[in-house]
Amino acid sequence: MDDKKHIPLVKSRLRHQILEMPKEILKCSGIVIYGRRIKSLVFTTDLAIIKNCDADAVLAVYPFTPQQCISDAIIKAAYVPVFCGVGGGTTQGLRTISLARDAESQGAMGVVLNAPINNMNLLAVSRAVDIPVIITVTDEKTDIGARLESGAVILNVAAGPRTPEVVRAIRKDFPTVPMIATGGNQPDKILATIEAGANAISHTPPSTAELFKTMMAHYRNE
Secondary structure, X not given: OOOOOOOOOOOOOOOOXXXXXXXXXXXXXXXXXXXXXXXEEEEOOOHHHHHOEOOOEEEEOOOOOOOHHHXXXXXXXXXXOEEEEOOOOOOOOHHHHHHHHHHHHHOOOEEEEOOOOOHHHHHHHHHHOOOOEEEEEOOOOOOHHHHHHOOOOEEEEOOHHHHHHHHHHHHHHOOOOOEEXXXXXXXXXXXXXXXXXXXXXXXXXXXXXXXXXXXXXXXHHO
């Protein structure tokens, strides 16, 4: 046996089932942050999923006003780096700066701002923290140069079905900018996004209710 090809797999009696990220994500280059290469990010705030998946990091962004108690709970529970949403849509101004500082002090690896944030607010957040600031991009009309000049370090492309197209358009003008992108749940969509130029993929996992369906069906048949 070639030892270089053998990867030891360690499991336990109870924790032998985990939620695995799509294998296609391994084909992307990853983004190295503080010496750690990140290829897959699980897009969830569900602590049970966060504790039982093999993602390289957590993308903790949710459709409510960010709260410190939520980011604190996720960072404490996760054993992988966490990137915390700190507003940018409904939540803007001084509150985003305060939330970003709190996330950094809690141990977040980076903070994520939503697409509506203006460049002045983005700049203020980037100067307030010493961790990467990630800006969400929803279409190719975004002035990427201005975003980078305002302190964004990583782009988070979330353009729905058009994500590969937007990633490709950005990559033409910015060949080296780090990009996370949504990859969808189909292997061909993930590969298309990677081929377009995404360095890392954010993956939305099934809900706990969906995961329970298979388990309960198995229990019923026993």
